[in-house]
Structure formats: C-alpha cells, structure tokens
Amino acid sequence: MHIYVLGSGVVGVTTAYYLAKKGCEVTVIDRQDGSALETSFANAGQISPGYASPWAAPGVPLKAIKWMFQKHSPLIMKLTSDITQYKWIAQLIANCNEQSYSINKERMVRMSEYSRYCIQQLRQDTGITYEDRQKGTIQLFRKQQQLDGISKDIDVLKEMGTPYEVLDREGILRYEPGLKDKINEFVGALRLPNDETGDCFLFTQKLTQMAKDIGVNFRFNKNIEKLELQNNQIKGVWIDGELEIADAYVVSLGSYSTAMLKSVGINVPIYPLKGFSLTIPITDESKAPQSTVLDESYKVALTRFDNRIRMGGMAGVNGFDLSLKQRYRDTLHEVFNHVFPGAGNLDEATFWTGLRPATPDGTPIVGKTPYPNLWINSGHGTLGWTMSCGSAKYISDLITHQTPEISTEGFDLERYQKS
Structure with a gap:
C-alpha cells in the first residue's frame, strides 16, 4: 500500500515512520525544505x-x-x-462545562498516556536521543x-x-x-x-533520518494545492500543478488541515x-x-x-x-x-x-473520514509532541486494518457529528 502523508511536522513524521514499520510504502510531502520547520520547530519541549x-x-x-x-x-x-x-x-x-471537560480530558489523557508508552518503546528500540x-x-x-x-x-x-x-x-x-x-x-x-522533556525539532529531524533509512521518501519544497475527489474517494492530490496518485492519504498539516479538507467537503474545527x-x-x-x-x-x-x-x-x-x-x-x-x-x-x-x-474540545482528530482512503491525524493543539507517537501508531493500526491498542472512542470526526 502506497500512502501519502501530507505534512512533515512531528505528527506527520511519526505517522510516516510507524506506517513504514508496518510495511507500507510511504511518501511525505511538505512545503518547507526540511521537517519540523513550522509548529514543531521551537515548542515548549x-x-x-x-x-x-x-x-x-x-x-x-x-x-x-x-x-x-x-x-x-x-x-x-x-x-x-x-x-x-x-x-x-x-x-x-x-x-x-463539567461534563464536557471530564469527557474531553479523559480522551486526551488516554491518547497521551498511550503516546508516552510508544515514545519510551521507540527510545528503547532505536536509541534516539534529543536532549x-x-x-x-x-x-x-x-x-x-x-x-x-x-x-x-x-x-x-x-x-x-x-x-x-x-x-x-x-x-x-x-x-x-x-x-x-x-x-x-x-x-x-x-x-x-x-x-x-527534550527538543522536539531535534527529535523530529533524527526520526526523519530513521524513516528514510527504512524507505520513507521525503519530498520537500512541494506545494500541496488540494485533494481531488472522484466516485466518493480521493483520486489524488494536486502538487505543484500535477495530480499525484496513491492508495491512501493522511492529512497532518496542522492548522492548515482545515483548508485542505474543506476542498473535499470535510469541515473540521481546527x-x-x-x-x-x-x-x-x-x-x-x-x-x-x-x-x-x-x-x-x-x-x-x-x-x-x-x-x-x-x-x-x-x-x-x-x-x-x-x-x-x-x-x-x-x-x-x-x-x-x-x-x-x-x-x-x-x-x-x-x-x-x-x-x-x-480543536475546541482539546482532543485531536485522529482516524477515518467519509472517504475510505482519506485519514486525518491533526488538531493536537499544545500537545502535538506529547501525543505524536501514540496517535501515529494508533492511525497506522487503523490504516493497516489492525486493532488499536487503546479504545477508539471519541478520536475521529464522529464526535462532532454526534454533537
């Protein structure tokens, strides 16, 4: 399965890494000339x-x-x-309000605690260091x-x-x-x-190299224009004036995810x-x-x-x-x-x-969309690095039809449809 990951911040890079570890062919697209050069560059650590x-x-x-x-x-x-x-x-x-706060906090802690386990495992498996x-x-x-x-x-x-x-x-x-x-x-x-604690930029740069070493293709300085919809699925993504086709697509464009998804009729409150x-x-x-x-x-x-x-x-x-x-x-x-x-x-x-x-409720949007080959991993707010490894491993399980290690309740777009 060939998957395009749109965005090379810490969430996009971890997503690419975990998908590649599961045997997927992965291409990462970003407008910058390297990974983690926007929101992941100098966060609080x-x-x-x-x-x-x-x-x-x-x-x-x-x-x-x-x-x-x-x-x-x-x-x-x-x-x-x-x-x-x-x-x-x-x-x-x-x-x-009290009820919403309790529900939202539980979801955030659930993903964050899982992500803690994932980054500890990653450190053990790879020896990655980042101050x-x-x-x-x-x-x-x-x-x-x-x-x-x-x-x-x-x-x-x-x-x-x-x-x-x-x-x-x-x-x-x-x-x-x-x-x-x-x-x-x-x-x-x-x-x-x-x-x-640590340096998120350094972490993401090192993980980028590790992802390259296992076959991930990073294409920088590329302008991602819009997604192309055909027959109720994503046909491809327009990049620098050309339509490029893969089997599936993951939108990890941070705050810019909203505009990209709106081009195919998906409204996300990011x-x-x-x-x-x-x-x-x-x-x-x-x-x-x-x-x-x-x-x-x-x-x-x-x-x-x-x-x-x-x-x-x-x-x-x-x-x-x-x-x-x-x-x-x-x-x-x-x-x-x-x-x-x-x-x-x-x-x-x-x-x-x-x-x-x-997102207005604090929980990221991680999971499926109405289109079977389009996925979202975005909206992590101030906790992008905290949740990155967990949400990446979680969505890689979903995409490769494996059962995630934590409950899926409340992470995808359905929570807004229900509300």
Whole structure:
C-alpha cells in the first residue's frame, strides 16, 4: 500500500515512520525544505501526558475576560473577519462545562498516556536521543485557590493510573533548587514524575533520518494545492500543478488541515492557536530548571535542555498571524524573571512563534473520514509532541486494518457529528 502523508511536522513524521514499520510504502510531502520547520520547530519541549487538559474548562470564559485586561496576559484575542474564528470560539465555550471537560480530558489523557508508552518503546528500540530528560514536570501555583482546584484533575489521574505528587515549598525545592530565590511566591505544586522533556525539532529531524533509512521518501519544497475527489474517494492530490496518485492519504498539516479538507467537503474545527517561545542560553546552572516547570498563573512552561532553557506559552486567537511583536517578548521576559531570574541571558535569547492546531474540545482528530482512503491525524493543539507517537501508531493500526491498542472512542470526526 502506497500512502501519502501530507505534512512533515512531528505528527506527520511519526505517522510516516510507524506506517513504514508496518510495511507500507510511504511518501511525505511538505512545503518547507526540511521537517519540523513550522509548529514543531521551537515548542515548549514537553512530553506531558499528565497535563493533558482541554482549554475548554469550567470558568474559562470568565478567566479569559479577566486575562484580556492584564498587562502580561496569557491570552491574546484579536477578532478577524473569518467566520471560522467565531464558530471555533462558540464551540469552545460550549465545551466549558463539567461534563464536557471530564469527557474531553479523559480522551486526551488516554491518547497521551498511550503516546508516552510508544515514545519510551521507540527510545528503547532505536536509541534516539534529543536532549531528553525523564525527570517529570512541576506545575506551580501562586494562589491557594489554584492548588485547591486540582482535585478534579487528580481524579482523572487516579482513574488513568498516572502517578502524581502534591508538593509544598520544601517539596518543590527538592526537585527544582533553582527556584529558591522565588519560592515564597508559590503556595504549592503538582508534580507528575513520569513526564519527559527534550527538543522536539531535534527529535523530529533524527526520526526523519530513521524513516528514510527504512524507505520513507521525503519530498520537500512541494506545494500541496488540494485533494481531488472522484466516485466518493480521493483520486489524488494536486502538487505543484500535477495530480499525484496513491492508495491512501493522511492529512497532518496542522492548522492548515482545515483548508485542505474543506476542498473535499470535510469541515473540521481546527483553528490556529498562536504560541510563542524563547530559547535562552544558560548562564548559571544553579539557577536553572532541572526539567519542566509550569507557572499556572502565567500559563508558561520553562524547560531545561542541555545548555539552554526553552520557554513557551501564551495563546493568540488571531488567525494565521505569525508576527513577532516586542510586547509579547516583554511578557516572556517578565515571567522568566519571576521564576528563574539570573539563570540565562535574555539578551541572547531567540524569539519564535508557531501556530498550534487546536480543536475546541482539546482532543485531536485522529482516524477515518467519509472517504475510505482519506485519514486525518491533526488538531493536537499544545500537545502535538506529547501525543505524536501514540496517535501515529494508533492511525497506522487503523490504516493497516489492525486493532488499536487503546479504545477508539471519541478520536475521529464522529464526535462532532454526534454533537
């Protein structure tokens, strides 16, 4: 079976790899001149199944209004003339209730925990390295109300068998001594010891080479124009003015999946959620993080690489805008100095932005479409790397007519049809 995978971010590359491991002939198409050069390039560096939670949660609409009036807000809202933006926001708000939150979080954790197992197996089988650390993640709370509000998340963690620790200040410093100068700003934390960190770009580049070694054909600098529909199945894909034909097609184009699928009458609520990052050279090891630290108040993650700190956060709901404005960099600088002051040189930091492909309920769209030879693996939001190996192995099972190792409930387009 010859399969075209459209997109070479971390989700597309892992999909290609797992399909090739099952004996498929795989071709990956991308407009960039290499893999992982868009949203996967400089993300926050987390593999965090335990923190897999939908943005759509009870109380979020009110919080969003408050955030918009903060100087250093985690949310950037700019209304556009695109009707899909309003529809996506409306769907997100509709999911901001206890019942929907519980359903959506369970689905996200299910895929994320499976993906954790898959990446561990991948590391064992291949020896792949990517400045990776297996030291867990710590979510910091500045207010007692935040700490008290984690009970529902803990219930899901218990249900999924995910280990966790609730930490006081002394417990926080046991794992992250670099926080000693700012520890009195925090009331406690939630630690997930099984979470991991690393450089997603490095991971994807190395896996690309491994995929090439087992026969995957990567074709870069190619413009994917549209899918061609004939007799209720996909006849081919138009690439640089030519119709190319395969047996099956997987759309893994991130935020650009929506437009590609719309060309054949499939509407998916995947919207670009803009995020920012700083990559900061470490200047003082004693003040730097050991793994990933999440500041719940600012919605920012700080992750340790070998000699760098990757800081990622904020969410912009403003379409396909990739501009880098100084005030957003100033926000990241401000947060950095509230958590790990003196750990790195902000003057030499690299500022970056990417578009996270987000669904309104938080769960990615992974699975079949109304057309038997067209599949979707997209919409992972802020958890693209976290869910990548799991969703890739899962969809490779579906495509090759094998039974997936986890429940299929809630992952494909049917959940929107039912709603």
